[in-house]
Amino acid sequence: MSDVLELVDVSVVRDRRALVDQISWSVAEGERWVILGPNGAGKTTLLNVASSYLFPTSGTVQVLGEKLGSVDVFELRPRIGMASSALTDKLPKSQTVLETVLTAAYGMTAHWHEDYDPVDEERARAFLDRLGMSEFTDRRFGTLSEGERKRTQIARAMMTDPELLLLDEPAAGLDLGGREDLVRRLGRLARDPYAPSMIMVTHHVEEIAPGFTHVLMIRQGKLVAAGPLDTTLTSRNLSKCFGLPLVLERRGERWTAAGLPLGAA
Numbered sequence: 624m625s626d627v628l629e630l631v632d633v634s635v636v637r638d639r640r641a642l643v644d645q646i647s648w649s650v651a652e653g654e655r656w657v658i659l660g661p662n663g664a665g666k667t668t669l670l671n672v673a674s675s676y677l678f679p680t681s682g683t684v685q686v687l688g689e690k691l692g693s694v695d696v697f698e699l700r701p702r703i704g705m706a707s708s709a710l711t712d713k714l715p716k717s718q719t720v721l722e723t724v725l726t727a728a729y730g731m732t733a734h735w736h737e738d739y740d741p742v743d744e745e746r747a748r749a750f751l752d753r754l755g756m757s758e759f760t761d762r763r764f765g766t767l768s769e770g771e772r773k774r775t776q777i778a779r780a781m782m783t784d785p786e787l788l789l790l791d792e793p794a795a796g797l798d799l800g801g802r803e804d805l806v807r808r809l810g811r812l813a814r815d816p817y818a819p820s821m822i823m824v825t826h827h828v829e830e831i832a833p834g835f836t837h838v839l840m841i842r843q844g845k846l847v848a849a850g851p852l853d854t855t856l857t858s859r860n861l862s863k864c865f866g867l868p869l870v871l872e873r874r875g876e877r878w879t880a881a882g883l884p885l886g887a888a
């Protein structure tokens with residue numbers, strides 16, 4: 624299997640502080656990774672490096688076989704799909720859900736002209752349908768709930784047929800029903816052999832969908848552990864990652880975690 628992503632000794636330093644500290648990590652084709660870590664750990668910074676939007680201070684990065692620094696990022700970026708709240712904030716609130724997804728095929732955030740290719744429109748509708756958004760195609764993006772916005776963003780990220788799909792906290796802000804719905808849909812995507820390689824950032828093990836295969840844990844910019852979920856996602860590693868004693872439980876293909884009761888630590 625070829626590498627989709629390869630980081631060797633990557634650091635991102637700002638104001639003399641390493642936000643990402645000498646991380647080496649590789650993602651092979653078809654793998655579905657979760658990046659777990661507490662607030663401020665460096666998860667989004669790491670994802671921004673993977674998306675080619677952030678160049679590291681030191682170390683080497685290869686994305687989809689191309690080395691950052693010697694590739695034209697404008698050719699590389701359409702091969703990477705990204706959904707994040709930072710990107711959601713840039714999308715015009717007045718355009719329809721369909722236009723929001725469709726404009727991704729043209730490398731734009733805003734509606735520009737009417738004559739979209741019918742094939743693209745069909746694809747946009749199919750992705751929206753897959754994310755349970757077919758009833759919302761004519762709604763203005765700005766009127767959607769948080770959960771509906773997240774699902775639209777994922778459909779949008781899929782529109783360019785990416786080889787690598789990056790999801791930054793896709794379940795943040797969702798209620799229990801919304802989270803479970805999204806986890807189910809992400810699980811379906813993760814298990815689809817034709818779906819791109821995936822990397823999802825989250826704070827919560829409850830958001831890990833069945834079908835995800837690997838986890839990278841990060842704390843204060845440093846790698847805590849990285850590897851297959853089955854062997855790497857343990858109470859011990861999770862406690863180290865979040866800096867408090869945690870008990871991890873697995874029920875079927877889902878995970879839960881909780882702190883030890885007072886006095887038990």
Ligand SMILES: Nc1ncnc2c1ncn2[C@@H]1O[C@H](COP(=O)(O)OP(=O)(O)OP(=O)(O)O)[C@@H](O)[C@H]1O
Nearest residue numbers: 637638642660661662663664665666667668669826
């Ligand atoms: N441009 C910057 N200059 C200085 N510090 C920065 C910059 N960008 C991010 N940081 C800091 O780097 C740290 C890591 O940020 P990052 O957004 O990667 O964390 P995160 O793990 O995604 O956090 P969260 O879970 O809260 O979203 C934070 O302490 C943040 O304040």
